[in-house]
Amino acid sequence: xxxxxxxxxxxxxxxxxxxxxxxxxxxxxxxxxxxxxxxxxxxxxxxxxxxxxxxxxxxxxxxxxxxxxxxxxxxxxxxxxxxxxxxxxxxxxxxxxxxxxxxxxxxxxxxxxxxxxxxxxxxxxxxxxxxxxxxxxxxxxxxxxxxxxxxxxxxxxxxxxxxxxxxxxxxxxxxxxxxxxxxxxxxxxxxxxxxxxxxxxxxxxxxxxxxxxxxxxxxxxxxxxxxxxxxxxxxxxxxxxxxxxxxxxxxxxxxxxxxxxxxxxxxxxxxxxxxxxxxxxxxxxxxxxxxxxxxx
Amino acid sequence: xxxxxxxxxxxxxxxxxxxxxxxxxxxxxxxxxxxxxxxxxxxxxxxxxxxxxxxxxxxxxxxxxxxxxxxxxxxxxxxxxxxxxxxxxxxxxxxxxxxxxxxxxxxxxxxxxxxxxxxxxxxxxxxxxx
Numbered sequence: 383x384x385x386x387x388x389x390x391x392x393x394x395x396x397x398x399x400x401x402x403x404x405x406x407x408x409x410x411x412x413x414x415x416x417x418x419x420x421x422x423x424x425x426x427x428x429x430x431x432x433x434x435x436x437x438x439x440x441x442x443x444x445x446x447x448x449x450x451x452x453x454x455x456x457x458x459x460x461x462x463x464x465x466x467x468x469x470x471x472x473x474x475x476x477x478x479x480x481x482x483x484x485x486x487x488x489x490x491x492x493x494x495x496x497x498x499x500x501x502x503x504x505x506x507x508x509x510x511x512x513x514x515x516x517x518x519x520x521x522x523x524x525x526x527x528x529x530x531x532x533x534x535x536x537x538x539x540x541x542x543x544x545x546x547x548x549x550x551x552x553x554x555x556x557x558x559x560x561x562x563x564x565x566x567x568x569x570x571x572x573x574x575x576x577x578x579x580x581x582x583x584x585x586x587x588x589x590x591x592x593x594x595x596x597x598x599x600x601x602x603x604x605x606x607x608x609x610x611x612x613x614x615x616x617x618x619x620x621x622x623x624x625x626x627x628x629x630x631x632x633x634x635x636x637x638x639x640x641x642x643x644x645x646x647x648x649x650x651x652x653x654x655x656x657x658x659x660x661x662x663x664x665x666x667x668x669x670x671x672x673x674x675x676x677x678x
Numbered sequence: 679x680x681x682x683x684x685x686x687x688x689x690x691x692x693x694x695x696x697x698x699x700x701x702x703x704x705x706x707x708x709x710x711x712x713x714x715x716x717x718x719x720x721x722x723x724x725x726x727x728x729x730x731x732x733x734x735x736x737x738x739x740x741x742x743x744x745x746x747x748x749x750x751x752x753x754x755x756x757x758x759x760x761x762x763x764x765x766x767x768x769x770x771x772x773x774x775x776x777x778x779x780x781x782x783x784x785x786x787x788x789x790x791x792x793x794x795x796x797x798x799x800x801x802x803x804x805x806x807x808x
Contacts, residue, residue, distance in 0.1 A: 420690070423690060423691030423692075424689050424690065424691070426687055426691065426692065427687050427688060427689045427691075427757065430687055430755060430757050431757055434720065434746060434748060434757065437720075438720070534689055534690075534759075534760075535785075604722070605720070605721070605722050605746070608722055608746075609746060612744070612746075612759060616689060619689060
């Protein structure tokens with residue numbers, strides 16, 4: 383049986399860990415609330431932006447022969463280069479949060495590799511970037527301090543190359559992979575193709591209703607292109623803020639589990655400590671009694 | 679005079695959502711004003727200043743760096759990317775807003791767009807408030 387001192391030391395260490403994990407959980411809860419609020423406010427913008435794009439794209443798609451004449455909306459059958467952008471956290475200790483994203487990235491990488499498509503992998507977030515560096519997968523672009531502090535300007539700069547290269551025909555599709563916030567308990571993995579924009583979702587009837595809307599014909603396409611750029615930039619930014627919210631919720635959960643585990647451990651260590659103490663007392667008593675017996 | 683509902687939405691939330699008497703917007707082909715019962719139109723906005731005439735006839739200015747506006751008879755929705763509203767309870771709050779606005783102007787200028795008149799307009803807006 384383990385030494386009394388050893389057990390005592392272990393109990394102390396586990397309770398200290400428990401204090402840390404509990405504090406981390408509280409910090410994450412506070413940060414989650416802020417991140418969630420930001421994501422919620424931002425959703426309003428995305429709703430409106432989607433609405434405007436759907437309206438104009440819908441009108442173009444349904445009223446023009448041959449659909450929309452823009453690379454942003456054109457499906458490419460034989461893609462030769464694609465961009466994959468992933469977002470992970472800068473810090474660990476958040477359960478399977480980062481590894482889920484990494485797994486999804488690896489899966490998509492393999493899919494494209496099997497099809498003989500060249501992939502340019504770009505990453506935001508220290509954990510993911512480090513993982514691919516360690517595995518000697520080449521990263522086209524990487525930023526490591528953006529995912530904990532989402533910033534619209536830096537996010538725009540990051541996605542700019544992809545948009546430009548897509549426009550020049552160097553890249554045929556752009557995907558974003560990130561783990562997003564669903565609710566306090568669950569995160570949802572998003573694998574989104576942001577370019578080319580999916581035209582399926584634009585429905586003619588919805589745009590018919592808006593036929594009162596007046597836009598000058600030559601403006602329509604210019605407006606749409608300008609909007610799509612903003613749409614892609616915004617999607618990138620939203621991936622960042624959604625990812626932060628998800629990261630905090632994942633960490634909160636992981637730390638809660640850790641705190642509970644530490645509690646259980648302290649409990650079983652206490653039992654062990656009591657047993658060891660009782661054993662020591664019994665041994666001492668036997669020694670005294672046998673000493674007395676021998677003196678008789 | 680009739681009013682209409684005006685919403686100005688940025689990626690970080692709404693900065694204006696109230697009734698307005700009129701609004702002047704920096705359109706791609708020049709400034710244009712919108713009153714209630716305007717016909718439906720959608721257009722792009724350039725970097726510039728949006729002047730809102732509120733219900734109490736005071737004017738509020740919002741600096742924007744890009745935007746798109748959707749006008750219909752009862753409602754105007756302006757989607758902008760970066761925006762700073764020149765307003766505040768105290769002089770110092772207005773000064774801070776003006777300072778923020780100037781940073782935004784600088785970032786727009788760095789992007790290569792000429793907006794010489796904007797700075798002067800901002801100063802005027804701030805003067806009006808103080």
